Amino acid sequence: MSLTLLNVIVAVVIAIAFAAANAAYLVWAERRGAARIQRRPGPNINGPFGLLQPPLDGIKLMTKQLMIPGGADKILFMVAPVLAMAPAIMSFVTIPFSEGIAAHNMELGVLVIFAFASMGAMAILFAGWGSRNKYSVMASVRAVSQNVSYEIPMLITAITVVMTTGSMDLKMISMAQSGGFWHWNIFPSLQSPLMPISFIIFFICSLAETNRAPFDLGEAESELVAGFHTEYGSMGFGLFFMGEYANIVIGASLTTILFLGGWDCPFGMFPGVWWFLLKIYLLIATFIWIRWTFPRTTIYGLLNLSWKILIPISLFNLLLTAGLLKVF
Amino acid sequence: MNPSMAITEAPGLFTADGLTGLIFLVMMAVTLIGGLIACTAERLVRSVAGLVVCFIGVAALYYFLNSPFVALMQILIYVGAVCITIAFAIMLAAPEENKKNGPAGPLSGPLAFITAGIVTIGLIVMAMRAKFTSLPKVNGGTVKEIGIQFLTSYSMVFELISIVLLIAIIGALVIARAGRSK
Numbered sequence: 246m247s248l249t250l251l252n253v254i255v256a257v258v259i260a261i262a263f264a265a266a267n268a269a270y271l272v273w274a275e276r277r278g279a280a281r282i283q284r285r286p287g288p289n290i291n292g293p294f295g296l297l298q299p300p301l302d303g304i305k306l307m308t309k310q311l312m313i314p315g316g317a318d319k320i321l322f323m324v325a326p327v328l329a330m331a332p333a334i335m336s337f338v339t340i341p342f343s344e345g346i347a348a349h350n351m352e353l354g355v356l357v358i359f360a361f362a363s364m365g366a367m368a369i370l371f372a373g374w375g376s377r378n379k380y381s382v383m384a385s386v387r388a389v390s391q392n393v394s395y396e397i398p399m400l401i402t403a404i405t406v407v408m409t410t411g412s413m414d415l416k417m418i419s420m421a422q423s424g425g426f427w428h429w430n431i432f433p434s435l436q437s438p439l440m441p442i443s444f445i446i447f448f449i450c451s452l453a454e455t456n457r458a459p460f461d462l463g464e465a466e467s468e469l470v471a472g473f474h475t476e477y478g479s480m481g482f483g484l485f486f487m488g489e490y491a492n493i494v495i496g497a498s499l500t501t502i503l504f505l506g507g508w509d510c511p512f513g514m515f516p517g518v519w520w521f522l523l524k525i526y527l528l529i530a531t532f533i534w535i536r537w538t539f540p541r542t543t544i545y546g547l548l549n550l551s552w553k554i555l556i557p558i559s560l561f562n563l564l565l566t567a568g569l570l571k572v573f
Numbered sequence: 574m575n576p577s578m579a580i581t582e583a584p585g586l587f588t589a590d591g592l593t594g595l596i597f598l599v600m601m602a603v604t605l606i607g608g609l610i611a612c613t614a615e616r617l618v619r620s621v622a623g624l625v626v627c628f629i630g631v632a633a634l635y636y637f638l639n640s641p642f643v644a645l646m647q648i649l650i651y652v653g654a655v656c657i658t659i660a661f662a663i664m665l666a667a668p669e670e671n672k673k674n675g676p677a678g679p680l681s682g683p684l685a686f687i688t689a690g691i692v693t694i695g696l697i698v699m700a701m702r703a704k705f706t707s708l709p710k711v712n713g714g715t716v717k718e719i720g721i722q723f724l725t726s727y728s729m730v731f732e733l734i735s736i737v738l739l740i741a742i743i744g745a746l747v748i749a750r751a752g753r754s755k
């Protein structure tokens with residue numbers, strides 16, 4: 246009993262450390278990637294390749310004064326950044342990084358991650374409303390309507406994968422795809438011939454769920470100053486940033502587990518945590534690449550894409566998979 | 574411990590029963606505090622925040638009662654969907670939350686107290702008189718078993734709920750259509 250408790254505590258501490266380290270160095274990767282795409286050097290002064298930039302940024306953010314606008318709803322304003330970060334950490338606990346490395350593998354892993362991800366929208370709403378700033382409110386309404394509408398196709402696609410595997414356990418889903426890349430869920434199978442389309446839908450939805458370009462309507466700086474975090478400075482802003490990058494890592498991990506075989510090696514050799522990390526960082530690199538090469542969509546285009554294209558396709562895919570599972 | 578047996582003495586704090594009781598009390602406190610915030614907050618958005626806290630407390634209780642599926646559904650649906658929808662409704666409908674309601678009638682305070690008192694006493698009396706028996710564990714609470722039950726023993730209930738939800742969706746569409754043509 247006490248040993249399991251100790252295990253959980255150690256796992257939670259590692260999850261927090263992993264999330265924080267990722268958040269810090271993904272910001273660096275993002276800035277370097279952006280700079281490369283825009284043909285400028287990017288942060289390269291502090292340390293080799295600018296690698297000391299993230300800790301210095303952290304020190305700067307933490308030593309700044311915490312400013313709360315006069316008209317703001319103080320409690321909601323203070324709670325929102327914490328609420329943005331906490332569910333992301335909670336989701337990390339269930340992600341299996343390899344066969345042996347999972348903090349607390351749950352039978353309902355997929356559901357746990359979706360449940361905690363849906364709490365992130367509350368943080369954005371509270372941040373926008375608590376700031377008492379019209380740009381923040383508009384940005385938060387946009388971001389939340391986007392989150393809510395993209396959650397639906399994402400869940401339906403995840404259900405398709407769960408149906409073909411017959412389990413909601415993230416570990417089981419990964420293990421079912423082991424033994425070479427031709428077993429991965431991304432490739433069409435007899436039961437589910439539209440899997441590549443599912444993967445594309447899931448990827449688009451995870452871009453939209455994490456408020457990344459080309460779907461970063463909640464942070465359209467030309468229309469909304471900065472977005473729902475306009476009024477936040479110092480570590481409040483820092484927490485929103487960390488939450489966003491933690492969510493990106495979770496989205497990439499979930500995509501890897503559901504479609505790319507988790508920790509499985511493409512050629513059936515040395516499966517392990519390194520393959521998992523390689524896959525999620527390749528996905529994150531794609532996220533960054535997309536962000537700096539695509540222009541931002543409009544809010545109507547964004548919502549139409551979800552309600553008129555992605556949801557019908559994913560529903561059709563679900564029905565097709567259900568029928569074929571019955572046949573085969 | 575036999576649950577039907579009356580508890581004569583409180584278990585020690587650091588025994589398994591004591592810690593379970595403590596965790597249960599914490600969950601109850603979270604639920605109650607959330608509910609109180611939801612009822613008494615002057616700003617509507619804070620009421621929604623209280624509701625979120627209350628729902629999370631209820632979800633914790635479900636988890637405590639060994640049904641993680643219901644707990645996660647509580648978070649996914651009530652926190653992730655219902656509260657968000659309520660918050661949207663507030664943002665669209667009430668731009669000014671400082672509006673005070675008119676003074677309530679002179680009887681409203683005492684009446685509210687009397688009603689609440691009667692309900693509370695009634696519930697306490699019922700709880701004291703009821704005989705708590707431990708029921709056999711039906712299944713492990715796994716998703717698979719819940720799904721099988723839904724589509725066999727309780728398929729009628731399941732279908733009726735789907736029809737209610739379908740009617741709600743159609744009703745919402747009808748109202749939205751009418752609003753758009755104006």
